[in-house]
Amino acid sequence: xxxxxxxxxxxxxxxxxxxxxxxxxxxxxxxxxxxxxxxxxxxxxxxxxxxxxxxxxxxxxxxxxxxxxxxxxxxxxxxxxxxxxxxxxxxxxxxxxxxxxxxxxxxxxxxxxxxxxxxxxxxxxxxxxxxxxxxxxxxxxxxxxxxxxxxxxxxxxxxxxxxxxxxxxxxxxxxxxxxxxxxxxxxxxxxxxxxxxxxxxxxxxxxxxxxxxxxxxxxxxxxxxxxxxxxxxxxxxxxxxxxxxxxxxxxxxxxxxxxxxxxxxxxxxxxxxxxxxxxxxxxxxxxxxxxxxxxxxxxxxxxxxxxxxxxxxxxxxxxxxxxxxxxxxxxxxxxxxxxxxxxxxxxxxxxxxxxxxxxxxxxxxxxxxxxxxxxxxxxxxxxxxxxxxxxxxxxxxxxxxxxxxxxxxxxxxxxxxxxxxxxxxxxxxxxxxxxxxxxxxxxxxxxxxxxxxxxxxxxxxxxxxxxxxxxxxxxxxxxxxxx
Numbered sequence: 001x002x003x004x005x006x007x008x009x010x011x012x013x014x015x016x017x018x019x020x021x022x023x024x025x026x027x028x029x030x031x032x033x034x035x036x037x038x039x040x041x042x043x044x045x046x047x048x049x050x051x052x053x054x055x056x057x058x059x060x061x062x063x064x065x066x067x068x069x070x071x072x073x074x075x076x077x078x079x080x081x082x083x084x085x086x087x088x089x090x091x092x093x094x095x096x097x098x099x100x101x102x103x104x105x106x107x108x109x110x111x112x113x114x115x116x117x118x119x120x121x122x123x124x125x126x127x128x129x130x131x132x133x134x135x136x137x138x139x140x141x142x143x144x145x146x147x148x149x150x151x152x153x154x155x156x157x158x159x160x161x162x163x164x165x166x167x168x169x170x171x172x173x174x175x176x177x178x179x180x181x182x183x184x185x186x187x188x189x190x191x192x193x194x195x196x197x198x199x200x201x202x203x204x205x206x207x208x209x210x211x212x213x214x215x216x217x218x219x220x221x222x223x224x225x226x227x228x229x230x231x232x233x234x235x236x237x238x239x240x241x242x243x244x245x246x247x248x249x250x251x252x253x254x255x256x257x258x259x260x261x262x263x264x265x266x267x268x269x270x271x272x273x274x275x276x277x278x279x280x281x282x283x284x285x286x287x288x289x290x291x292x293x294x295x296x297x298x299x300x301x302x303x304x305x306x307x308x309x310x311x312x313x314x315x316x317x318x319x320x321x322x323x324x325x326x327x328x329x330x331x332x333x334x335x336x337x338x339x340x341x342x343x344x345x346x347x348x349x350x351x352x353x354x355x356x357x358x359x360x361x362x363x364x365x366x367x368x369x370x371x372x373x374x375x376x377x378x379x380x381x382x383x384x385x386x387x388x389x390x391x392x393x394x395x396x397x398x399x400x401x402x403x404x405x406x407x408x409x410x411x412x413x414x415x416x417x418x419x420x421x422x423x424x425x426x427x428x429x430x431x432x433x434x435x436x437x438x439x440x441x442x443x444x445x446x447x448x449x450x451x452x453x454x455x456x457x458x459x460x461x462x463x464x465x466x467x468x469x470x471x472x473x474x475x476x477x478x479x480x481x482x483x
Contacts, residue, residue, distance in 0.1 A: 007473045012052030013466035016043060017459050019055055024456045031447040035199035037062040038447045039191055060191045062198070063445050068211055070442055071202065072225060073435040075209035078280030080428035082158075086151055086287045087421035090295055093147045094414050103144070103302075104410045106137045111388050111407075117363070118381035127360040130381075131352060138327060138346045141303050145248070145344035148296050153246045155288040156257065160242035162207045162281045163260070169204045170222070170235035173197055177219040177231075184217050194218070208279040228262060228275035236262050248296050248341035252289055260285070294398070295417070296341070301397015302413050303327075303343040306406060307334045308395070309387040316380060318366030324349055326367065326384070339396060 020041045030036040037060040046052045095102020100109070110133040117126040176197040183190035201222065204210060209225040213232075221232040230236045239261035243250075250256035260269040260276070268274050269285040276282050309315075311325035311334060319325070324333040330345040350356035351367045364380055365373040391403045399412050 003473055003476055006469055009052040010466045010469035010473065012046065012054070013462060014470070016041070016053045016055055017463035017466060020459045021456065021463070024459065027447045028449055028453070031449050033195075035195050035202060036447070037191065037195060037198070058189045058191055060194055061445075063442070064212065066438065066442055066445065067198070070435065070438040071205035072209045072211075072278070073431060073438050074202075074205045075207070075225075075279035076431040077428065077435050078206035079278050079283040080424055080431050082155075082280050082283035083286060083291065084421065084424040084428045086155075086291055087417065087424050089151065090144075090148065091414070091417050091421050093144050094417055096414065097411070101140070102414075103140055104407065104414065106133070106140050107388075107407055107410050109133045110137050111385065114381050114385045114388070118378040118385065121364045121378040121381060122375035124360055127363050130363055131348070131360060134326060135348055135353075137306075138348055141299060141306075141343040141346050144299050145296065145341065148292050148299065149246050149248060149344075152288045152292045153243075155284040155292070156242050156246060158284045159260075159281065159288070160240055162284065163238045163240040166204060166207055166230070166238050166281075167235075169200055170231050172200045173220075173222065173231055174235045176200065177215075181217040181219055190218055206279065207281045208276045224276055226273070226275035226277050228267070230262075237264075238262055239264065246288075248300075248344065251293070257288070291420075296343075298397045298399070298413055298416060299343040300339050300341065301394055301399060302409055303346050304334070304336070304339055304396055305392070305394050305409055307342070307346070309390065309392075309406060310384070312387070315383055315387055316366050316368070318368035320368055323368060326352065326363075336395070 027038050040059050040061060041055060042057045042059055044054050046054045095105060097104040099105055110130075113126070113129040113133040117123070117130050120126050176193055180190040180193045180197065183193060197220070201210060201212065201220075204222075208228075208230070210230070211223050211225060213221040213223060215221055215232070219233075222230045223232075224230060228236075241258040243257060246257070252259050260267050260281075262275075267276070269276060269282055270289055271277065274282055307325065307327045307329065310327050313319070313321065315325065322333055324331070326349055328334070328347050328349050329338065329342060330347055331350060334342065349358070349367055351358040352360060352362045354360060361372045361375075362369055364375070364377065366380060388406045391405055393401070393403050394409055397413075399409060399416075404412065
């Protein structure tokens with residue numbers, strides 16, 4: 001080997017060693033950085049004529065299959081998490097039987113006040129307690145309906161925010177795709193841009209389940225698990241129009257609420273066959289258009305049962321035909337054709353409320369009574385108690401087909417909500433465990449600092465050896481020149 005060949009080989013080795021040391025330091029420094037892919041140097045032998053080692057490029061080491069599975073699991077957590085959050089909030093509003101302010105608790109308080117009033121029908125204090133307990137029961141159903149509609153509105157706003165995040169994120173990935181292609185065309189290392197792109201895609205994965213597909217010159221395409229193409233060369237544009245108010249009567253089917261569009265084309269956002277099924281975006285549509293709607297139907301069904309128990313003409317013969325009972329539909333008699341949002345309109349009959357020009361004694365003598373009767377008569381109070389305890393079939397709300405008392409129906413309502421919440425919580429726990437496992441697997445395939453430090457020692461040895469060769473070559477040249 002000639003002196004010039006040895007010098008060339010040593011110089012190429014020094015350059016390769018310095019580049020390898022840079023990558024090791026970058027790997028160690030970013031060992032805990034999310035989205036960072038460990039780098040390794042690609043080397044090859046130069047042609048015999050020139051000799052030495054050639055740096056072919058940098059390889060970014062990422063398990064794309066594992067990353068894709070982790071993103072799908074991330075979307076599953078977002079989906080079940082949003083549903084569980086709604087159901088848990090609904091369960092808190094309904095309340096468990098051990099809570100005085102729960103639906104069952106207020107119903108029990110109402111029944112207890114009727115029993116006490118029946119024992120002393122002449123007591124205005126106990127009559128007032130009946131009015132207060134009945135008002136609290138109606139107000140609780142009003143609150144439940146308001147909570148459900150507020151949850152729908154929050155879901156609507158969340159959808160708008162997620163759509164905006166998706167559009168901005170897809171444009172960012174499209175821009176990074178272009179920069180990566182330019183970097184590769186210029187022969188520079190695009191690994192840093194790929195890290196940024198992975199972070200951008202990871203930020204979108206809880207919203208919709210994304211699959212990453214390779215394209216030419218380092219670019220990628222993004223497709224949902226359901227098959228919707230969100231990015232392939234050019235990013236798609238998602239459309240959604242939020243509203244400022246939601247009431248039970250408003251729905252997407254009637255055109256009162258916005259659906260989701262992709263590039264101007266409407267797309268089904270709910271159901272197992274939805275193109276975006278499985279992420280937080282689909283979950284918010286599910287809350288707004290399915291879960292909350294079902295919950296409203298159940299609450300309205302309970303309110304209907306309560307109204308009809310006290311609206312029975314045989315219960316109070318003082319009322320004229322067509323007059324409302326103790327519980328009314330915004331002061332009017334309830335019509336079964338107008339059940340939607342009944343729980344929001346539920347109110348006490350003004351005839352028994354002194355603040356609305358009524359009189360407490362009508363609770364004892366009849367809602368249609370014109371004058372007071374026997375103050376010791378407790379018949380109507382007892383009839384009210386029997387109405388609550390009567391076993392009857394629920395006409396709506398999707399409750400059990402078995403005949404139930406009012407207390408049994410309240411328990412059925414809570415049981416259905418709790419069962420849905422427990423099922424959603426179980427699914428969320430499974431999805432979270434799966435995500436955690438995949439994240440740990442991804443970390444295990446990331447930067448191994450021990451291995452990187454061992455590699456650095458080898459690099460130092462190689463660098464020292466090449467430096468020694470150059471030093472020796474320099475001494476030989478100096479000797480030759482001195483002759």
